[in-house]
Amino acid sequence: MAPALILTIPSVTTSTTPKPYTVYKLSLKQPLRNYNLEKRYSDFVDLHSTLQTQTGADPPAPLPSKSWFKSTLNNPTLTEARRRGLEEYLTAINESVNPVWRNTSAWKAFLKLPSTGSGAASLAGSGSPSLTSQTTSAATGNTQRITDPADEGAQAQANEAERDDLFSGAKAAASGGRRVLGGPLKETDRTRELDNEGVLQLQKQIMQEQDLDVGDLTKVVQRMKEMGVQINNELELQNEMLGLLDQDVDRVEGKIGVAKKRLGKIK
Numbered sequence: 001m002a003p004a005l006i007l008t009i010p011s012v013t014t015s016t017t018p019k020p021y022t023v024y025k026l027s028l029k030q031p032l033r034n035y036n037l038e039k040r041y042s043d044f045v046d047l048h049s050t051l052q053t054q055t056g057a058d059p060p061a062p063l064p065s066k067s068w069f070k071s072t073l074n075n076p077t078l079t080e081a082r083r084r085g086l087e088e089y090l091t092a093i094n095e096s097v098n099p100v101w102r103n104t105s106a107w108k109a110f111l112k113l114p115s116t117g118s119g120a121a122s123l124a125g126s127g128s129p130s131l132t133s134q135t136t137s138a139a140t141g142n143t144q145r146i147t148d149p150a151d152e153g154a155q156a157q158a159n160e161a162e163r164d165d166l167f168s169g170a171k172a173a174a175s176g177g178r179r180v181l182g183g184p185l186k187e188t189d190r191t192r193e194l195d196n197e198g199v200l201q202l203q204k205q206i207m208q209e210q211d212l213d214v215g216d217l218t219k220v221v222q223r224m225k226e227m228g229v230q231i232n233n234e235l236e237l238q239n240e241m242l243g244l245l246d247q248d249v250d251r252v253e254g255k256i257g258v259a260k261k262r263l264g265k266i267k
Contacts, residue, residue: 005030007094007111009087012079013038020073024086028111032230037112041066044086050106051093059101061092114233 006029013023024044026037048063064085067078093101101107108115191199 005094005111005113007087007090009083009090012083014073022073022079022082024083026090026111032227033234035112039110041082041086043110044089047106047110048089051101051104054104054106055100057100059089059093060096060098061089063089112237114229 008027009024010027011025013025015021015023021040023038023040026039028035028037044063045066048059051059064082071078093107096102105115107113190202194202
């Protein structure tokens with residue numbers, strides 16, 4: 001079974017401000033969410049240390065060691081080797097049979113996963129139209145037995161009425177092999193040719209069908225709950241991104257104001 005999260009490091013870039021350093025670009029794909037993250041090697045070191053502290057055990061793959069005499073900034077070979085090593089490190093944790101490392105708060109914070117869990121599963125970081133279509137198809141295609149909750153309620157009431165009709169005659173005394181269940185009451189096409197044992201079997205079958213319907217409805221409700229939680233997590237992430245954007249705009253406006261003042265002094 002494929003993991004709910006597909007995690008790769010497809011590329012590497014270099015940040016030039018304020019001091020050059022290597023940036024590893026992570027690609028995360030979930031059933032309802034695709035997004036990217038940027039991490040430094042020091043972020044991986046902090047993650048590794050925190051995972052050891054929280055679990056008391058080493059992750060299933062070693063973290064690529066730090067090179068004290070070489071830098072990844074001007075060494076493509078070393079950069080690619082470390083990228084592959086970091087990708088293997090994350091993949092080993094993500095696909096490990098033992099979920100102890102994936103269940104830690106450090107792992108979820110590192111990958112910005114919702115703390116409520118559910119794998120599986122997450123929303124597309126900037127793909128709201130895609131999310132809407134996936135949500136609609138998942139909600140409508142989750143079950144073939146249930147089409148409308150109102151119809152299910154009416155069916156349940158009809159089944160309950162039929163159940164009462166079948167058993168109301170049981171209070172009469174049975175003698176000489178005479179049929180009692182469904183006795184003097186109005187017959188239906190399903191009960192007309194049945195004896196007492198057949199009526200009981202029919203009743204069990206009806207109850208089993210109702211149990212299946214309730215089980216299917218429970219799955220639909222659970223699925224809708226999970227998608228609601230994922231939508232809420234996505235909205236929180238989008239709000240956080242908007243907040244960061246506002247801060248960047250304010251900072252740029254401040255720099256522009258300072259530049260204008262300096263230009264005014266020069267004139």
